Amino acid sequence: MNPMEWFVWKPERIFMVSLVFFLGYLTIYLFSRKRPAVRSYPLLISFVTWITYGVWELFCSVQQYNIRVDLLFIYPVLIIVSIFGISASVGSLISNLLKK
Helix, strand or coil: CCHHHHCCCCHHHHHHHHHHHHHHHHHHHHHHHHCCCCCCHHHHHHHHHHHHHHHHHHHHHHHCCCCCCCHHHHHHHHHHHHHHHHHHHHHHHHHHHHHC
């Protein structure tokens, strides 16, 4: 089973993932208030991307679309944005914490 199939027709799972990204954003944002070099916006971009996908998946489930060619474009974007958000935000936090 493809791990991304876990999200097809399940917008509530997508919204849970977006909530995790938002909580990560808030946590790193609080660190960035004390240390301005820490970047929290990449996780915010990931949150917005996942929440947009959740709304799209909700729309598709209501319309009961059977053939989902759109997922061939959506999943690579989700994976790239998620990896970028996590690595950029957590990486800047760790490097800033190790400096002091």
